[in-house]
Amino acid sequence: MSINRQLRLARNIREHEAVSLDLFEVTEEAIPTPADGQFLVRTEALGTSPAQRAYLMGSDSRFHPPLKIGEVMRGRGVGRIISSRHEDYREGEVVACSTGWQYYSLQDGDQTRSPVKTLQKIHHPQSPLYLHLGTLGASAFAAYFGLLDIGRPKAGETVVVSAAAGGVGSLVAQIARIKGCRVIGIAGGDEKCAWVRDVVGVDDVVDYKQDNLDQQLADLCPGGIDVYFDNVGGVILDTALKNIGLRGRAVICGLISTEYENTPPPGPRHYYNLIYKRARMEGFFVWDYFEQFAAAEAELTTWYKKGDLISNEKVYHGLEAAPEALQSLFSGIASGIKVIDLDR
Ligand SMILES: NC(=O)c1ccc[n+]([C@@H]2O[C@H](COP(=O)([O-])OP(=O)(O)OC[C@H]3O[C@@H](n4cnc5c(N)ncnc54)[C@H](OP(=O)(O)O)[C@@H]3O)[C@@H](O)[C@H]2O)c1
Structure with missing residues (x-):
């Protein structure tokens, strides 16, 4: 050109x-x-x-x-x-x-x-x-630092991620799996849920467009959610907080479901659970980690070349x-x- x-x-x-x-x-x-x-x-x-x-x-x-x-x-x-x-x-x-x-x-x-x-x-x-820009770029850095630095998952813990068929969410799911966690992805619709289960490779998937999100999460996480990685905010965040586990961590990455409304709806109702479950909710901004991008890129590239990260x-x-x-x-x-x- x-x-x-x-x-x-x-x-x-x-x-x-x-x-x-x-x-x-x-x-x-x-x-x-x-x-x-x-x-x-x-x-x-x-x-x-x-x-x-x-x-x-x-x-x-x-x-x-x-x-x-x-x-x-x-x-x-x-x-x-x-x-x-x-x-x-x-x-x-x-x-x-x-x-x-x-x-x-x-x-x-x-x-x-x-x-x-x-x-x-x-x-x-x-x-x-x-x-x-994707698997080895800003989306991946948001997934990497948000999950590992704010969520701090331990092997065997249950990690739930919203917008799991999206850019950041699909990478969170994969990094959590690499770290030995049980991973549950939330996505909208049959096709996306199938993609999250079969291509991203999670243990379970929840379709938030069904009207029983709360029951689905409660059934899949009887001991509560250890790490909830939130990309969407709104009702999904609120339902995850209702199901948060003892000393659980809610990582606030994005709120696409409400952010661009002229009059956003009121905030989560179930945040009282942060008290009862001694849980933590914390946001992060990926660009704060700029000086560590090269190190993250190196580790992500290693996973990618080994085939652990698609x-x-x-x-x-x-x-x-x-x-x-x-x-x-x-x-x-x-x-x-x-x-x-x-x-x-
Ligand atoms: N904190 C940071 O530094 C940082 C950095 C990068 C990105 N972010 C945030 O991370 C999130 C994901 O970004 P991305 O670029 O990877 O986008 P993305 O997840 O690829 O795309 C957005 C997804 O959000 C879901 N969505 C859209 N509207 C929704 C609604 N009303 N209710 C529920 N789900 C809805 C859709 O998934 P379904 O088809 O499954 O509904 C869609 O695929 C965004 O909120 C973004 O702002 C934050």
């Missing part, structure tokens, strides 16, 4: 509106040239995150200023440096960073503008590169498919980690 194609925000999304190409203007401009202290990245793949919906809403998303109409859609990508005038970043190196939804981006390596570091050098690139990216192709990929997080129509391959 000799031109830089981009998706720029054309208007803000409405509550409950599906993410679609209709929200964007497709623009083309000359490929930029790095000035002193800059380098040019050619994006090979884009990742997806529920947090991107906040950019479409025009809200501040807590860590970034609101995305303005006309700006390139914000998002993480992975790519190769194709020219550099920065002494710490060389041509040919691979980086994962905030590329935006475009084929080429200028970077300056400044990690002080945002409260957390996000520009990551990939020291041992694997093929395809989109693995570094890669499960759902790959969309081409820049114009990015909105559809993002929407799949909210519609729940696809399993695995959703990435967009821009490789020409």
Whole structure:
């Protein structure tokens, strides 16, 4: 591609509106040239995150200023440096960073503008590169640190994970299994539950779209849940808290079921169980672990190469498919980690 194609925000999304190409203007401009202290990245793949919906809403998303109409859609990508005038970043190196939804981006390596570091050098690139947005990237780091540092599972304990057919959740399930835990995945619908059981490989699966989630969890966890890894919040979190075990740990990773409501519903009712069960509920933010990403990537890569960790990216192709990929997080129509391959 000799031109830089981009998706720029054309208007803000409405509550409950599906993410679609209709929200964007497709623009083309000359490929930029790095000035002193800059380098040019050619994006090979884009990742997806529920947090991107906040950019479409025009809200501040807590860590970034609101995305303005006309700006390139914000998002993480992975790519190769194709020219550099920065002494710490060389041509040919691979980086994962905030590329935006475009084929080429200028970077300056400044990690002080945002409260957390996000520009990551990939020291041992694997093929395809989109693995570094999924099984060996940010989704996996969220699963790895959230489960191991906050959840602290011990072999033989029961770990329950919501959105187990999703990116972070499917990796939590696999890491918990590697650590010798009994794993129960929660997912929506027969097809996803079958995928979680047969492909991700959990001990039991619960379909939250059936109306007996509480009974299903109670039956499967008679001694209570030792670690609950929450990706969704809302009713599922509340039901898991009702079934939390003595000294259980609830890891709060995300709340996709309620976060983007204009008026979120009231919080969990069953948090009293944190008292009776001397349990703990703690959130985390993956970027706080930035300095440990390389060590996590090394261990995840070892598991991946041994076949203990399967890669499960759902790959969309081409820049114009990015909105559809993002929407799949909210519609729940696809399993695995959703990435967009821009490789020409
Ligand atoms: N704390 C951190 O640092 C951090 C880092 C990365 C991600 N996250 C959070 O982790 C969570 C997972 O992110 P991801 O990128 O891996 O997304 P994902 O799990 O691949 O996709 C979201 C999944 O959430 C489920 N879902 C959507 N709406 C739902 C609803 N109303 N009720 C119940 N389930 C619903 C769907 O699963 P079903 O089809 O089974 O319904 C969907 O597949 C998100 O909440 C994200 O914000 C947090």
